[in-house]
Amino acid sequence: MRASSLLAVCAVAGPAACLMILPVTWFTGNPVPVAAGVFLALFLLWAVACCTEVAHLETTPSERIRWAEGAHFFSVTTRFNLVSSVLLTLLALAFALFHSAWALMPLLAVSCGAAALARAHLRREGAARREAAAEPVLTGPKVIGLRGPEQVPQGWVPVVVHRPRAGMRDMLVDYRVHVDGDRVGTVAPGESLVVGLPPGPHSARCAYAGFSSAPVSFVAAPGVPVHLVGEPGGTAAAAAADQRKRPQEYIRLSRVPG
Numbered sequence: 001m002r003a004s005s006l007l008a009v010c011a012v013a014g015p016a017a018c019l020m021i022l023p024v025t026w027f028t029g030n031p032v033p034v035a036a037g038v039f040l041a042l043f044l045l046w047a048v049a050c051c052t053e054v055a056h057l058e059t060t061p062s063e064r065i066r067w068a069e070g071a072h073f074f075s076v077t078t079r080f081n082l083v084s085s086v087l088l089t090l091l092a093l094a095f096a097l098f099h100s101a102w103a104l105m106p107l108l109a110v111s112c113g114a115a116a117l118a119r120a121h122l123r124r125e126g127a128a129r130r131e132a133a134a135e136p137v138l139t140g141p142k143v144i145g146l147r148g149p150e151q152v153p154q155g156w157v158p159v160v161v162h163r164p165r166a167g168m169r170d171m172l173v174d175y176r177v178h179v180d181g182d183r184v185g186t187v188a189p190g191e192s193l194v195v196g197l198p199p200g201p202h203s204a205r206c207a208y209a210g211f212s213s214a215p216v217s218f219v220a221a222p223g224v225p226v227h228l229v230g231e232p233g234g235t236a237a238a239a240a241a242d243q244r245k246r247p248q249e250y251i252r253l254s255r256v257p258g
Contacts, residue, residue, distance in 0.1 A: 002054070002055075002078075002121070002125055003051055003052060003054045003055035003117075003118075003121045003125075004078050004118045004119075004121040004122040004125055005077065005078045005081075005118075006051035006054060007048065007051045007052070007114050007115075007117050007118035007121060008077070008078045008079075008081035008082050008085065008114075008115070008118040008122075009081055010044060010047050010048050010051060010111065010114040010118075011081065011082065011085035011089075011111050011112075011114040011115035011118055012081045012084055012085045012088060012111075013044060013047075013111065014044055014085075014089070014092075014107050014108055014110055014111025014112075014114070015085065015088035015089040015091070015092035015093075015108060015111055016088060017040060017107065018092035018095070018096060018101075018104045018107060018108060019088065019091065019092050019095065021101075021104065022092070022095045022096065022099060022101060022104075025099065025101065026099060031100075031101070031103070032101050032103040032104055033103065034103045036103065037102075037103030037104050037105070037106055037107060038103075038106060040104075040106075040107045041106035041107045041109070041110050044107060044110045044111065044114070045110050048110065048113065048114045048117065051114075052117060052121075055121050055124075078118070078122060079122075081118075082115060082118055082119060082122075085111065085114075085115045086115070089108060089111060089112060089115075092104075092108060093108060096108065124209075127209050127210055139180070139181060139182055140180050140182065141197075141198050142179060142180075142182065142184060142195060142196065142197060143156060143195065143196030143197075144184045144185055144195055144196075145185075146158075146194040146195070146196060147194070148194060149194055149225055151194070151196075152194070152196040153196060155198075155199075155222060156196040156197060156198060156199075157196070157197050157198070157199055157220035157221065157222060157223075157224065157225065157226060158194055158195075158196060158225045158226070159179070159194070159195045159196070159197055159202075159204070159220065159225070159226040159228065160192055160193070160194050160225060160226070160227050160228070161177050161187055161192065161193045161194075161195070161204070161206075161228045161229075161230055162187070162191075162192040162193075162227065162228070162229050162230070163175060163187040163188065163189055163190070163191060163192070163206075163229070163230050163231060164189070164190065164229065164231055165189045165190045166189065166231045166232050167232075167235070167236055168236040169232040169234070169235065169236040169239050170189075170232050170239075171189055173208055174186040174187065174188045174208065175187050175188075175206040175207070175208055175230050175251060176206065176207050176208050177193050177195075177204065177205075177206055177230070178204065178205050178206070178207060179195055179197065179202060179203070179204045180202055180203055180204075181203075187206075187230060197220050197226075198220070199220050199221060199222050200219065200220060201217065201218075201219050201220075202217070202218060202219075202220055203215045203216065203217045203218075204216050204218070204228060204253065205251075205253055206230040206251045206253050207251065208251075210247060211243060211247045211248075211250035211251065212247070212248055212250065212251060213230065213233070213248075213249065213250070213251035213252055213253035214248065214249055214253070215253075216228060216253050216254065216255055218255055226255065227255065227256050227257070228253060228254065228255055228256070229253070229254055229255075229256050230251060230252070230253045231251070231252050232250075232251065232252065233246075233249055233250050233251050233252040234250075
């Protein structure tokens with residue numbers, strides 16, 4: 001299961017527990033002990049922390065492809081649980097305020113935090129799903145995983161994509177390199193990526209999380225390496241504005257003399 005699905009369950013669990021506890025206290029007249037409220041909040045917080053850790057686990061290309069094949073049971077239940085958590089939280093909050101059950105407020109606060117995290121992870125997973133669905137496998141002849149141009153087979157053309165270190169913008173982000181519509185690798189600041197291509201016309205671009213560069217077309221000629229440079233398309237101060245106004249030019253990719 002994805003982190004968003006697990007966190008959505010946590011978001012429902014908090015107000016659901018409150019709605020089960022409050023009728024009992026209403027019939028018995030006994031208030032909710034503060035220690036019990038703190039324990040329940042900490043227990044749910046521990047579950048939220050464990051579910052968030054799942055979001056940072058590495059997924060294989062095969063897992064991403066299977067996940068990108070379409071809507072599945074957990075994607076449907078995740079959205080249902082998120083909507084239910086909002087309704088249940090409002091209802092539980094009303095009951096808690098009416099009965100002055102302040103000990104349950106930390107539990108509701110944790111469940112609201114779980115809902116916010118679930119929504120954030122759901123959006124991030126959606127972006128990754130769209131990327132995987134668009135370019136799941138290599139569709140043409142390419143040689144990837146090379147350490148240097150000298151490893152390119154004879155008769156093929158080395159294409160070197162370099163990313164210089166360029167200040168604070170995207171310093172923690174790897175750019176995804178796409179050639180002829182296929183993702184062939186990633187480049188971090190200060191790194192280079194080498195791809196072997198057959199002679200002929202090709203197109204390359206850099207992208208990540210819905211932002212990309214304009215495609216660069218070139219003709220690969222035998223014995224003539226192709227050098228491309230991918231870098232941020234603006235300053236760190238203008239990053240947020242560039243993401244909104246020109247997401248397809250957020251990254252700058254250009255060809256330079258070899």
